[in-house]
Amino acid sequence: MSISFEPMTPADADEVMAFLSSNRFPFHVQAAPETPNVRQGIENGRFWNADTQGYWVLSEGIRIGLASLEDLQDAGSPLFDLRLGEAHRGKGIGVEVLRALCNLVFTTMPEVRRFEGQTREDNIAMRKTFIRAGFLKEAHYRLAWPNNDGGYVASIAYAILRQDWENGTVTEFDWDDILI
Template sequence: MLLQEWTMEEQEQLIHFMTTNTWPFDGESHPGRTIIEKAIEEGGYESDEVKTFWVENELGVKVGIVKIYDLQDEIPLFDLKIADVSRGYGYGPKALRLIAKYVFDLPEQKIRLEGHTRQDNVAMRKTFQRAGFVKEAHLRKAWFSPKENSYYDAVTYGITREDFMGGTTTPVIWEDVEKGKEEPRIPVFLDSFESERLVIRAPQIEDSLDIWNAIRHSLPALREWLPFAQSEPELESTEENLREAIANFITRKDLRLHLFKKDTGEFIGSSGLHRIDWSIPKFEIGYWLATEFEGLGYMTEAVRRIERFAFEELGARRVEIRCDEQNKKSRTVAERAGFILEGTLKNDSLSMDGKVLRNTCIYAKIEGE
């Protein structure tokens, strides 16, 4: 993705973009042409204080627009808007990181960047969090909605120059947080990386058909070990589960990862970092592979790369793999990836049909091993 500076010659494109999309959390959810023309005329999109950029995706399609203002101050503000048809594809966080890079690369050495949104604008708040911004203020009844003639709470998110340059996230220590119970720092990290043969990335809504087909065709192999493979999946429920996974990734509650072959782009399975404890930090790697790709070493390769991601990018102190004692394929992956069997929990779980007690093997690696 990239930011492409808007010019006055593109006035009609800007007017079309602003008037044909909806902005439900703005004062004007459906702005008319006159309003946009007046804003342009008064320097609301281009001046010494304001610069406007198109947000273009990898195909050169204009998926959004961002206005950066108060550029003469040490603390610029921004307003990011993504087109209706382009929402839900992860463009917001990527655009926000580009905005931060632009601001902090300015010769004036800006000290921070901030943005505001309505408290109930969940999508924008997750965008802030995913891009490494920290919630810094909650303003009660500070956002007026003319359409509803009502006031809403507003929230402010910011990122400092030090955090952006250092790839860190420093949470605000609120006065009502007890000493010793501060929220753990969660590092900023990319949502996609590669191994020798694989692209490993965060889930996206367009993955739903691939996942659905892979599970359907792999049910005989997956059914004995995984709760979601007990019956023929429905596409609708697969999409619902995927949306939840995307939300959890954004909020860092759970980091599901999808695996694709580099050479063909085929979806081959799923892995990820689960049961996360950011205070240590420690993670558990889980995984399943589509039947047609078994026996080729893909999952061992993926686990090794995800383990490296956990230790090098997330600061992990411990990474685990837990599996049923009788799940020979899963145990083989853990052992080939160099994980050490620390112990076996006797009668720790039930078989998928709920009739037999099963043992759980715990494999692990710790920092420095």
């Protein structure tokens, strides 16, 4: 499977709106993005500004989703947001997409030391995808992610270090380094 990325530009606004409003994303803050909200985000530069760059995710040249690299002004540690179309989920493609995103970031951004993503605690598929792609859990933010019924769940942060990406390793750390 060949995963690649096509940078988004303002000319993609209508296609981004169509993609986001025609798919559900149950583990995102807006599970069912509505066109007016998507339009407002796009008009505010959500996918193309000094701090964010959006990309179409391509598999064998076919658009299967979108990814955005965020916090690009914090050159040492950008974040990402990934949204695959509903028809492409549950097929194991997420690991390949994450590995390809790492390749994109670490080969085109030499100043990046670490690459991070977050998901909800109940998004078990994405949490496993992070681990399979070489990411390590670094944080567990309790009741930090709003869900669609007005409640909150934990947000879990995963990251991969440049050195681990280069060496195919995972640098562990001691969660219990301070004992009382």
